[in-house]
Amino acid sequence: MWRMSDSMHVFDRTAVRRHRERAAARVASVEDILRDAAERLLDRLDDTTRRFSAALDVGGRGTIAPLLRARGIPTLACDLSPAMAARAGAPAVAADEEWLPFAPASFDLIVASLSLHWVNDLPGALIQLRQALRPDGLLLASLPVLGTLGELRAALTEAEAAIRGGAAPRVSPFPELRDCAGLLQRAGFALPVADLEEIRLLYANPLDLLRDLRAAGEANAVALRDRRPAPRALFPAALAALPGTQGRTVATLRLAMLTGWAPGPGQRQPLRPGSASHRLADALAGRTASGGS
Numbered sequence: 001m002w003r004m005s006d007s008m009h010v011f012d013r014t015a016v017r018r019h020r021e022r023a024a025a026r027v028a029s030v031e032d033i034l035r036d037a038a039e040r041l042l043d044r045l046d047d048t049t050r051r052f053s054a055a056l057d058v059g060g061r062g063t064i065a066p067l068l069r070a071r072g073i074p075t076l077a078c079d080l081s082p083a084m085a086a087r088a089g090a091p092a093v094a095a096d097e098e099w100l101p102f103a104p105a106s107f108d109l110i111v112a113s114l115s116l117h118w119v120n121d122l123p124g125a126l127i128q129l130r131q132a133l134r135p136d137g138l139l140l141a142s143l144p145v146l147g148t149l150g151e152l153r154a155a156l157t158e159a160e161a162a163i164r165g166g167a168a169p170r171v172s173p174f175p176e177l178r179d180c181a182g183l184l185q186r187a188g189f190a191l192p193v194a195d196l197e198e199i200r201l202l203y204a205n206p207l208d209l210l211r212d213l214r215a216a217g218e219a220n221a222v223a224l225r226d227r228r229p230a231p232r233a234l235f236p237a238a239l240a241a242l243p244g245t246q247g248r249t250v251a252t253l254r255l256a257m258l259t260g261w262a263p264g265p266g267q268r269q270p271l272r273p274g275s276a277s278h279r280l281a282d283a284l285a286g287r288t289a290s291g292g293s
Contacts, residue, residue, distance in 0.1 A: 009120055010173065013098070015221040016118045017080045023217035024083035027061050030216045033201070034063045038113050040197045041142045041257055042067055048138070052109040056132065058097060059115025061216070062087030073109065084217070097125050105134045112141040114255075117172060118221055126187035136264030139189065140257075145177045145196070147254040151242050152209065159237040168226035180256040189260030199253040206239040206249040 027034070038060065057064040057077040065077040065088035077088030078095035085092040095101050097112075097119050110129050119125045129139055153171040160167040175183070177196055184192030203209050213219065242249045 012221050012223045019219045020081035020084045020217035026215045038063045054107045055109040056107045058112040100128045102132045108134045108137040110139050133262035137262040139260045143256045145256045146174050155238040155241040163231050169222045184260040190263045193259040195257045197255045201251040202248040
């Protein structure tokens with residue numbers, strides 16, 4: 001179970017900000033990957049008839065806010081890095097996801113695409129996002145889950161263990177998919193849903209995977225990371241061990257697509273266990289009879 005107390009310090013937030021600030025100048029090189037993930041998340045908007053009048057883009061790296069504005073939704077963008085926030089266009093502000101500066105009930109839509117996985121207190125951040133929503137407001141968030149970059153994690157661990165006799169954490173820890181809906185519920189969201197989207201990346205040159213991670217601001221910011229220079233042989237050995245197909249290196253992104261609603265009056269509620277008025281067996285029997293098979 002994914003739990004994080006207020007006293008835990010898993011990530012170096014100063015390093016996270018520095019990595020995103022440096023990446024702002026070159027994040028356009030991974031725009032296709034960020035846009036793919038963004039569009040998969042925003043597809044959920046097509047499943048609701050709700051019309052939104054004030055949206056917040058949290059850490060969208062200049063991808064989310066333009067897509068929301070193209071849908072006619074006024075959007076404020078924020079990012080831990082001022083330079084990255086500016087990529088979204090005005091209005092935009094620099095803001096820390098761990099200490100959001102927005103008043104309660106400021107937005108009716110919040111979108112956090114690939115921006116919450118470097119937060120130390122994820123349940124606390126989700127509570128802040130829920131508080132910033134108006135009653136019956138919608139949160140859409142995508143979060144890498146266990147298995148993301150699993151190929152790279154395993155290759156780096158094995159290579160460093162062989163070279164140094166031990167391995168330092170070089171890939172961020174991720175929650176499990178099965179825990180994500182529970183995180184939303186714990187933060188007070190109604191009707192929480194967590195779906196899985198998998199993006200498979202293929203690289204002709206495995207070194208381009210590391211370049212893309214840096215360009216997206218995804219360099220290692222684990223607080224307990226090894227501050228010593230990596231052994232010269234580490235990355236060549238790890239990259240050579242990555243799995244491939246048809247001459248290309250494979251990297252997998254497993255993304256939890258989270259949907260949750262701020263509680264509101266008259267909101268549809270899930271049925272209590274045992275309160276259904278019809279049995280599943282009866283429904284299936286009816287479908288079989290009408291289907292003729």
